[in-house]
Amino acid sequence: MYRYDEFDERFVRERVQQFRTQVERRLDGSLSDDEFKPLRLKNGLYLQLHAYMLRIAVPYGTLNGKQLRQLALIGERYDKGYGHFTTRQNLQFNWPQLKDVPDILDLLADVEMHCIQTSGNCIRNVTADQFAGIAKDEVEDPRPTAELLRQWSSLHPEFAWLPRKFKIAVTGAEHDRAAIKVHDIGLKVRRHPDTGATGYQVVVGGGLGRTPMIGKVIRDFLPKDELLAYLEAVMRVYNAEGRRDNKYKARVKILVHEIGTEEFVRRVEAEYAQLDGPTVNAPESEVARIARYFAPPAYEALPEDSAVLDAARRADPALDAFVAQNGFAHRQPGYLALTISLKPVGGVPGDMTSEQMRAFADIAERYSFDELRVTHAQNLVLPHVRKDDVPRVFEALKAAGLATANSGLVTDIIACPGMDYCALATARSIPIAQEIAKSFADERRQAEIGPLQIKISGCINACGHHHVGHIGILGLEKSGKENYQITLGGDATEAAALGERLGPGIDAEAVPGAIETIVGTYLKVRTDGEAFIDTVRRAGLDPFKASFDAYVAGEPA
Amino acid sequence: MATDAKAGAKGKGPKLPVILSANRLLEGDVVYLTAGGWTLDPASARIASDAETAAVMEAEGAAAAAANLVVDPYLVPVEIDATGFPRATHFREAMRQTGPSIHPDIGKQAEYAH
Numbered sequence: 001m002y003r004y005d006e007f008d009e010r011f012v013r014e015r016v017q018q019f020r021t022q023v024e025r026r027l028d029g030s031l032s033d034d035e036f037k038p039l040r041l042k043n044g045l046y047l048q049l050h051a052y053m054l055r056i057a058v059p060y061g062t063l064n065g066k067q068l069r070q071l072a073l074i075g076e077r078y079d080k081g082y083g084h085f086t087t088r089q090n091l092q093f094n095w096p097q098l099k100d101v102p103d104i105l106d107l108l109a110d111v112e113m114h115c116i117q118t119s120g121n122c123i124r125n126v127t128a129d130q131f132a133g134i135a136k137d138e139v140e141d142p143r144p145t146a147e148l149l150r151q152w153s154s155l156h157p158e159f160a161w162l163p164r165k166f167k168i169a170v171t172g173a174e175h176d177r178a179a180i181k182v183h184d185i186g187l188k189v190r191r192h193p194d195t196g197a198t199g200y201q202v203v204v205g206g207g208l209g210r211t212p213m214i215g216k217v218i219r220d221f222l223p224k225d226e227l228l229a230y231l232e233a234v235m236r237v238y239n240a241e242g243r244r245d246n247k248y249k250a251r252v253k254i255l256v257h258e259i260g261t262e263e264f265v266r267r268v269e270a271e272y273a274q275l276d277g278p279t280v281n282a283p284e285s286e287v288a289r290i291a292r293y294f295a296p297p298a299y300e301a302l303p304e305d306s307a308v309l310d311a312a313r314r315a316d317p318a319l320d321a322f323v324a325q326n327g328f329a330h331r332q333p334g335y336l337a338l339t340i341s342l343k344p345v346g347g348v349p350g351d352m353t354s355e356q357m358r359a360f361a362d363i364a365e366r367y368s369f370d371e372l373r374v375t376h377a378q379n380l381v382l383p384h385v386r387k388d389d390v391p392r393v394f395e396a397l398k399a400a401g402l403a404t405a406n407s408g409l410v411t412d413i414i415a416c417p418g419m420d421y422c423a424l425a426t427a428r429s430i431p432i433a434q435e436i437a438k439s440f441a442d443e444r445r446q447a448e449i450g451p452l453q454i455k456i457s458g459c460i461n462a463c464g465h466h467h468v469g470h471i472g473i474l475g476l477e478k479s480g481k482e483n484y485q486i487t488l489g490g491d492a493t494e495a496a497a498l499g500e501r502l503g504p505g506i507d508a509e510a511v512p513g514a515i516e517t518i519v520g521t522y523l524k525v526r527t528d529g530e531a532f533i534d535t536v537r538r539a540g541l542d543p544f545k546a547s548f549d550a551y552v553a554g555e556p557a
Numbered sequence: 558m559a560t561d562a563k564a565g566a567k568g569k570g571p572k573l574p575v576i577l578s579a580n581r582l583l584e585g586d587v588v589y590l591t592a593g594g595w596t597l598d599p600a601s602a603r604i605a606s607d608a609e610t611a612a613v614m615e616a617e618g619a620a621a622a623a624a625n626l627v628v629d630p631y632l633v634p635v636e637i638d639a640t641g642f643p644r645a646t647h648f649r650e651a652m653r654q655t656g657p658s659i660h661p662d663i664g665k666q667a668e669y670a671h
Contacts, residue, residue: 026625047585049652049653050664051587097584098583098585420658428658431658
């Protein structure tokens with residue numbers, strides 16, 4: 001894991017002190033609310049429906065046990081004993097008080113964390129594949145790149161007041177688990193087909209929200225050492241030409257769409273040609289210094305198979321199901337990565353209590369080289385577990401209420417906070433997720449249905465990624481009531497696609513039945529072994545529309 | 558947008574009766590204007606049944622915001638139920654009067670039984 005150097009430490013401490021005095025000046029009236037608001041937002045502090053909300057950056061979703069314990073402490077001391085992991089791999093507290101926030105920021109700084117640039121029109125927390133450094137299909141660990149981008153973008157003076165927020169995601173693998181095509185910039189580490197050199201495919205202009213777009217490739221291969229200068233050129237074009245007259249048209253996706261990919265590339269390349277690359281790009285020694293922090297842990301030399309785990313799986317069907325569903329093949333023989341679902345049936349997607357954080361910190365410290373990851377699907381990962389240890393880990397997870405075996409299944413639902421917390425929401429999200437999960441609670445039935453991603457947003461800003469859900473649900477207000485639109489066929493991977501509307505919006509009470517209807521149609525239409533998203537792609541929307549229309553009309557299935 | 562739900566957001570006067578809501582600057586809690594200050598309990602909110610009273614309450618809210626006691630004060634249309642409780646007519650504001658629907662153990666619903 002990356003460790004702060006003296007500069008990082010000083011920068012974060014100074015920022016805490018600045019914010020402390022800003023709060024003091026707000027409270028004594030020296031700063032008006034209009035003056036204070038952008039300052040608090042730049043430190044991740046929102047005013048939401050019921051209270052303030054503090055968004056804490058988890059750079060590229062990587063944490064250690066000490067950090068998670070500190071989050072547990074903050075949750076207990078300054079909040080209501082729980083936190084919420086988000087689709088941006090961050091953590092949010094829903095109930096902090098303004099007067100306590102400077103102290104909270106100090107506690108975060110103690111464990112090399114902060115809230116800087118988790119809001120506002122700047123480059124936000126850089127996200128990455130949760131299986132970085134683990135996946136067998138990986139060209140290179142994306143975290144050194146993400147950390148380099150964190151350092152480059154933190155308080156970058158030129159990009160502190162962009163037309164709108166800006167999100168960057170990085171993957172180093174063939175299979176995209178970081179949703180890079182729906183970010184402002186998506187980076188994929190790849191090898192040059194001829195030379196074998198390492199570089200990046202650069203995707204720009206993806207995004208969700210009210211105008212969803214799939215990103216466009218603007219460079220198929222960018223040499224690795226040119227990254228910062230090239231991104232600086234992209235940012236300069238966006239900063240100069242992004243729409244500042246209309247916040248709904250201010251994201252880079254709109255600029256790329258309006259002028260066309262070809263013209264956008266021309267402008268970026270023209271800007272890039274004028275840049276003095278060597279003064280912008282990170283020195284090789286700095287890139288190497290960062291990369292060393294992400295060197296693989298001290299694995300034991302183990303055989304690929306574990307007789308201990310195999311025997312335990314035969315003896316315990318629950319363990320067997322857990323490993324089958326939540327296990328992820330590790331590149332290191334004898335090890336396994338485990339997804340830890342924060343989606344117990346009937347629970348709040350992404351929520352974790354302080355007690356669970358402490359229990360999980362214990363597990364990560366003892367069994368996973370003191371490392372854990374946050375996924376954009378609002379789950380956690382134990383990245384490096386010895387297969388021999390998996391039965392013990394499973395018992396510890398069970399004791400903490402963290403052993404739900406549903407990773408990637410119909411009950412592993414992404415849901416934004418929605419109107420239960422969010423000031424922007426037009427409808428609730430979490431209760432919809434809870435009711436759907438209850439409807440599909442039977443584990444055997446979930447397994448029979450197979451991989452199916454449901455994603456729910458409580459407004460068009462799409463924090464719940466509904467556009468790229470295999471089934472997407474968007475909560476809106478209609479005639480003073482909550483109303484939900486269903487989309488089908490979205491995909492956040494390398495085969496990125498935006499879902500299409502199935503039909504008219506429906507009431508909250510009707511949503512679980514609608515999902516049952518869609519799943520029922522899938523089970524009838526699918527061929528042997530065909531996953532939900534593949535059936536939708538092959539069969540198209542028509543069979544689903546027909547059954548959905550019949551359901552809405554109240555006809556028997 | 559959610560702000561459309563706020564009374565008077567479209568430039569017209571809100572539908573009466575109304576109460577006045579804001580957030581406390583220091584803590585962030587949802588508060589309501591009373592006859593003599595601010596309350597956390599929505600049942601104790603001062604109710605305006607006419608436009609003049611609503612205007613006076615709005616002015617009090619603006620003064621409290623200027624004095625750095627609260628932020629973002631605005632009028633909330635309500636209906637007075639059988640118990641006399643001024644229940645917000647819009648579901649967003651009703652949620653602010655109770656707390657998260659998914660956590661009956663948290664928020665005003667846990668602290669004040671209505």
